[in-house]
Amino acid sequence: MAPEYLEHGLITPKLDVFAFGVVLLELLSGREATYLKDDEDEKEKGELLLSGSLRKVLSGGGDNYDVMTKLRGFVEPSLRNDYPFDLALAMAELAMRCVAREADSRPSMTDVLMTLSAIYNSTLDWDPSEVRKPDSMVLGR
Template sequence: MTDSEGNSYLVYEYAENGSLSDWLHTHKDLQPSLSWKQRVQIAHNIADAINYLHNYANPPYIHKNLKSSNILLDGSFRAKISNFRLARSMDDDEGQLQLTRRVVGTHGYMPPEYIENGVIAPKLDVFAFGVIMLELLSGREAAGQEGKDRGDLLSSAINQVLDGDGVKDKFKGFIDSAMRNEYPLDLAFSMAELARRCVAYDLNSRPAMYEVLMMLSGILSSSLDWDSSDELNDSQSMRSGR
């Protein structure tokens, strides 16, 4: 909107539940944990929005700054993408790949081709979204505090979890303990595999956003069937069965 003095403002819907980062990291010990159903719904909301930016906006846009602190949650925990300050349009004459010398972003969410060569492409958002999915699954931050090499990145950690021996036990240890094992293991594993594809080192190995949305739609549908009863009753029955 523009006021009477010609100043422009971007007006957002009020997000009464704050940012996704607050729920997963900052205030996680001071509020109830997000349920499995809420986490998958949030991931689906984000994927739907990115797919719109990439394939339906005119002109299409790359957000370039996806991270959990830029995901806002409304009163029903529906996710809204915010902070379009770094967004870049994909004009038809520029194609799907652009280059920049000014690499700006948040450690842990930027893909290697952008950090190393300044490549801007839709797969940049796909990578960042994969990291957000891993945050939703694990409750961990995108990057650790030990340094800035790839070893402290959540996008690298998932390979160690899903490769080698003892995958099932490693994966259970990776999942956010705040969910108290109240999630469908097979669907969580499918989401982790999808996230790993999204954070592949080679951008050509990452799926397009429409494919990510399609796969998440299936995971969400199955999650709703799995969690068709009241979550509180289900949680209490699980506790009494231990």
């Protein structure tokens, strides 16, 4: 739920933008909006938010390769890196804008639609057949 609803019970169109951002995060990562830590090295167990995980990926500093590596670790593993990285990054950035803590910082749904349309139009130039095939398909097994 959006922070303004939890804290003050406010219902605005930006509440829907927040919820849509959560759905984008879930689609991008293949996980639920909150999930349990599954790191044996961590002594502390508890729930994490996808938005917090992605925020660390996008604002963690480092070079483009570092961001690419971290984002590929965040994205649904069954995609097996068979997607254009720049489009995944654009989706991640859109999702983070949608789940901004301050409602005024979130885009309108019109802006979300325009951004999604631009991302979709970028995929028209992407040929999935050029993506590497799994070994079993390449070798004909």
